[in-house]
Amino acid sequence: MSKIDVHIHAFPDKLMNAIYSWFRREGWNVPYDGWSADKIFDYPKQRGFDQFLVLLYVHKKGMAAELNTWLYEQAKARPEIVPIGCVHHEDDVAKETEKCLGELGFAGMKLHCQVQNVKMSDERLYPFYETLIKYNKPVIVHAGTAPSDHTGTVGVKYFAEVMERYPNLRVQVAHLGMNETEEFLRLAEELPGVMFDTAALEAKSMSADFPPPEQFKEWIERLPDRMMYGSDLPLLNGTAAEIQEHFESLDLQPAVQEALFAGNAKRFWGI
Numbered sequence: 587m588s589k590i591d592v593h594i595h596a597f598p599d600k601l602m603n604a605i606y607s608w609f610r611r612e613g614w615n616v617p618y619d620g621w622s623a624d625k626i627f628d629y630p631k632q633r634g635f636d637q638f639l640v641l642l643y644v645h646k647k648g649m650a651a652e653l654n655t656w657l658y659e660q661a662k663a664r665p666e667i668v669p670i671g672c673v674h675h676e677d678d679v680a681k682e683t684e685k686c687l688g689e690l691g692f693a694g695m696k697l698h699c700q701v702q703n704v705k706m707s708d709e710r711l712y713p714f715y716e717t718l719i720k721y722n723k724p725v726i727v728h729a730g731t732a733p734s735d736h737t738g739t740v741g742v743k744y745f746a747e748v749m750e751r752y753p754n755l756r757v758q759v760a761h762l763g764m765n766e767t768e769e770f771l772r773l774a775e776e777l778p779g780v781m782f783d784t785a786a787l788e789a790k791s792m793s794a795d796f797p798p799p800e801q802f803k804e805w806i807e808r809l810p811d812r813m814m815y816g817s818d819l820p821l822l823n824g825t826a827a828e829i830q831e832h833f834e835s836l837d838l839q840p841a842v843q844e845a846l847f848a849g850n851a852k853r854f855w856g857i
Contacts, residue, residue, distance in 0.1 A: 587843075587844055587847065587848065588636045588847075588848045589633075589634050589635045589636060589815070589847045589848055590635060590636065590637045590638065590639075590814075590815070590847065590848050590851040590852065590855075590857070591630050591635045591637075591638040591639065591815060591816055591817050591819070592638075592639045592726075592758065592783050592785075592814045592815065592816040592851050592855070593639060593641060593726070593760060593783045593784075593785035593816025593817060593818050594626065594630070594638045594639060594640055594641065594816075594817060594818070594819045594820075595626075595640070595641050595642075595643075595818070595819070595820065595821055596623040596626045596627065596640050596657075596660070596820075597623065597642065597653065597656075598623070598653075598656055599622055599623070601653075602621075602622065602623065603620070605821070606619045606620060609821065614823050615823060616820065616821065616822060616823065617820075617822065617824070617825050618819065618820030618821075618822070619820075621820050623660065626819060626820055627640075627660070627664055627666075627667065629819060629826070630666070630819070631666070633826065633827065633830060636666065637666050637667075637668055637857060638666065638667065638668065639668045639669075639670050639693070639726075639816075639855070640657060640660070640661070640667050640668070640669055640670060641670045641672075641696040641726060642654065642657055642670065642671060642672035642696055643672050643696055643697075643698035643701050643702070644672050644673075644674045644701075644702065645701050645702060646674065646676075647674045647676035647677050648674070648677065649674065650671075650672050650673050650674050650677055650682050651677075651682060651685075653672060654671045654672065654682070654685070654686055654690060654692070655690075657669045657670075657671065657692075658690045658692075668693050668855060668857055669690070669692045669693065670692060670693060670694050670695060670696045670726060671683070671686035671687075671690070671692045671694075671695050671696065672695065672696050672697075673695065673697070673714055674702060675702060675704045675708060675710045675711055675714075676710070679710065679711060679713050679714040679717075680713035680714065680716070680717050683695060683713075683714055683717040683718065684717055687717070687718070687721040687723050688721070692723075693723065693724075693855050693856070693857065694718070694723045694724040694725055694726065694756075694758075694855070695714070695718060695723070695724075695725045695726070696725070696726045696727075697711070697714075697725055697726070697727045697728075698727075698728045699727065699728055699729065699737075699739045699740050699744070700728060700735075700736070700737050700739060700740055701728075702739075703737050703739055704739055705739045705740075705744045706727060706729055706739075706740075706744040706745055706747075706748050707744040707747040707748050711748075712751075715748065715751075715752045715755050716752075718755060718756070719752060719754055719755055722756070723756070724756035724757060724758055724779075724781075724854065724855070725755070725756070725757055725758070726757075726758040726760055726783075727745070727757055727758070727759060727760060728740065728760045728761065729741075729742070729744070729745045729757075729759050729760070729763060729770075730742070730759070730760070730761055730762075730763040730764050730765060730766050730767070730770065731764075731765045731766060732761055732764035732765045732792050733786075733791065733792050741766065742763065742766040742769040742770055742773070745757075745759070745770070745773070746773060749773065749777055749780070753777060753779075754779060755779060756779040756780075756781075756854075757779065757780050757781070758781045758782070758783055758814070758854070759774075759780060759781070759782045759783070760783055760785050760816070761783070761784075761785050761786055761787060761792075761818075762782045762783070762784060762787060762802075762805065762813075763782060764787070764792060765795070767797075767805060770782070771805065771808065771809060774809060774812060775809070780812065781812050781813070781814055781850065781854050782809075782812055782813055782814065783813075783814045783815070783816035784802075784813070784814070784815050784816050784817075784829065784833055784846075785816035785817060785818035785829075786817075786818035786821070786822055786829070787802070787829060787832070787833075788822070788823075788824040788825075788828050788829050788832060789824070790822075790823035790824040791818070791822050791823040791824055799832070799835070799836055802832075802833070802836060803836045803837070803838065806836070806838060806842065806846060807838070807842065810841075810842045810845055810846075811845060811850060812850065813845070813846050813850060814846065814850045814851045814854065815830070815833060815846050815847045815851075817829050817830065833846065833847075
């Protein structure tokens, strides 16, 4: 069975090392601390993955254009990479999104509300969503409150406001929307363009109230055509292998497991 990981991060070495340093200061014990982009890109194949989405994000204005160009060059050299661009809300979001989706041919975009310290419903992002809809391309959003809501910028209420305004927006909700998964799933039942990924869903990377395996199984079987496997490599307290093994061991029906690990991603991302 082919496999696709829809949630991996990589950055140029200087920025990647700064991100590792931030996680260390926050008390995380990242098993992949110090891994370069090349080492990150080599790893999925070792775990049986044929393709993977590489997600960028930015914490300040003026960074996105250079990062997007860097990812474009990486994807040219490695056809297994599906590039996902980034914008900062204080930049010209429509212009950068047009460049990514048009000139660079990216599959979609990434928005990290906590890192950027911006609510998903911020009006400065409206041209971003409108450009995504124009191109019929998805956005990946860290919209839930897990592992902690330290900025006050995340939560299902901000997601709901955006989807009410832009019901045709195609969204991959990262981390299964934790810690508000039930609320996100209820909204998704009325929004066919909303999908979910499993990134970082292991106990050491999430909150103390980590759900048992049977809860994940129930969520996946409730909306089996909306779930996609993602690891969050390399920004984890645990390991990507633990996440993969966790979801491979849920005793899902073969068709549901195939959809989780490849089929849904192929359909949603057109890969």
